[in-house]
Amino acid sequence: MDRTGEFRFEYDPGVLRFGSVADLGDELERQGFERALVVCGSTVGTTPEVIDPVTEGLGDRLAGVFAETTPAKRLATAFDGLEAMRKHDADVLVALGGGSSLDVAKVMGVLAGADRDPAAIGREFEEHGTISVPAGSMPPIVAVPTTLAGADLSTVAGVTASPESGLVDAPTSGGVGDPRLMPSAIVYDPALVATTPKSILAASAMNGFDKGIETLYARNATPVTDATAMRGLELLRDGLRRLGDEGPTADVLDPVLEGTMLVQYGIARPGETTLSIIHAFGHGLTRSYDVQQGAAHGVVAPHVLRYLFAEVDGRRDLLADALGVGDADDRAAAIVEAVADVRDALDLPTRLRDVDGPEPAEFPSVAEAILADSFVANAPTGLEPTQDAIEGVLEDAY
Structure with a gap:
């Protein structure tokens, strides 16, 4: 066997819920979250079979929906999401969809905690391929996956930026990582995943x-x-x-x-x-x-x-x-x-x-x-x- 007898296992996952998203509001209540911004792509956000069970499950804890994520996982999209988060006074992000939406939500959390000038963040990202994670608090994330990629129990996120955004001078890709980016809860609903092609x-x-x-x-x-x-x-x-x-x-x-x-x-x-x-x-x-x-x-x-x-x-x-x-x-x-x-x-x-x-x-x-x-x-x-x-x-x- 390749592995030696010694090992160290440090791991702090979020709450795992297997079942209907109808209980999503209950999980937010248990964790003390009051105003949720749903972060998803435009297809998910306009598909009633996907978005409706989530918004109904959130009930009066639904603050708004930001349906602008894309597979490119753009830094500019995360900045737009940050504006939406502030507009809706959200205290938790519900990432709905595939890994792209979860990654964008995580980057939104980093940006919210950093509260730095976008130009400075763009320069840092272009130079180092990452964004400094702030020492202070960041908004929690609840993940509701609709694919099977297995990106949910993760403390990292990928992100890209293009010159068209005005944030970088050259196409840049990289990521962010921190134990605090682990979602506070992950809700696995087979019926919801079944709506995905x-x-x-x-x-x-x-x-x-x-x-x-x-x-x-x-x-x-x-x-x-x-x-x-x-x-x-x-x-x-x-x-x-x-x-x-x-x-x-x-x-x-x-x-x-x-x-x-x-x-x-x-x-x-x-x-x-x-x-x-x-x-x-x-x-x-x-x-x-x-x-x-x-x-x-x-x-x-x-x-x-x-x-x-x-x-x-x-x-x-x-x-x-x-x-x-x-x-x-x-x-x-x-x-x-x-x-x-x-x-x-x-x-x-x-x-x-x-x-x-x-x-x-x-x-x-x-x-x-x-x-x-x-x-x-x-x-x-x-x-x-x-x-x-x-x-x-x-x-x-x-």
Whole structure:
């Protein structure tokens, strides 16, 4: 086994609620929040099947709706959201939708706590790729996910900025991170998630599924995350195939959403994460190319795992048991096949040439970006990725 006997596990998640958003107002009351600003995208904000249950669940604690988030997660959008927050005198942000809305809500919280000149924040972000998190208080966040990416139990957020915003002189991407960005509560409602189109759920599900895979072989794995990741993968391995066959219903999504919650439990801890090399590949492919992260994960995950198992053990016994292939003679090959089977059941792309990603001539620069990603440092013990090896995985995936 790669992990040593010693470990340290510091983790302070928000309240986890599994059930109807009809009780959302009750959770806010328990935590002492009075005026909620819902933060979501325009599609969610104008889709009655999604927005109405949330606003009705909030009841008289609904202060307003800010429906302007986008997948780009713009810093300018967070500033607009800050204005909306002040206009509605909100004391809590309810992030509704996918990871983009949650990330924007977190950046809004940082901006609210900092109370600094936008130009100064833009300069800092362009120079350092991050924004200083204030020492004082920040508005709490309640997350209500409608996808399966597993970005909810997290203390980080991604953000971008373009020159058109007037905040930066060159396109900039980066993020913010702080233990206080952990949502105060996360409400998982299978019926609400079932309103999301199958194609969106499928891509986000692959991202969430890979969190469980990586958590088991990460260098900083712990018995706690071993347990939650294994149970989560057990639920996802069958639940995601059923999602692919039957489509999204509350009944289908009940175990899938439970599994998604479990695989992300404990992965984002103060100063560390269990995300590893698959996510580094995802970052390298999505930061410069118009390919959705879940689709990128679906393409590269089997190839990354094949490379990984050729170099190290990668805790393959645990992974094989979690994926239901523990009796296989060649557990490494069986794991790769099981992951590919989930990908195929979700009808995701299988080759880089079939997505809006890089061409082979660009693989060297993509490999450089992957190697520079912070998640590579959390690769399994003994795995030392090289430029040539990364390019080889990209070539195999092409």
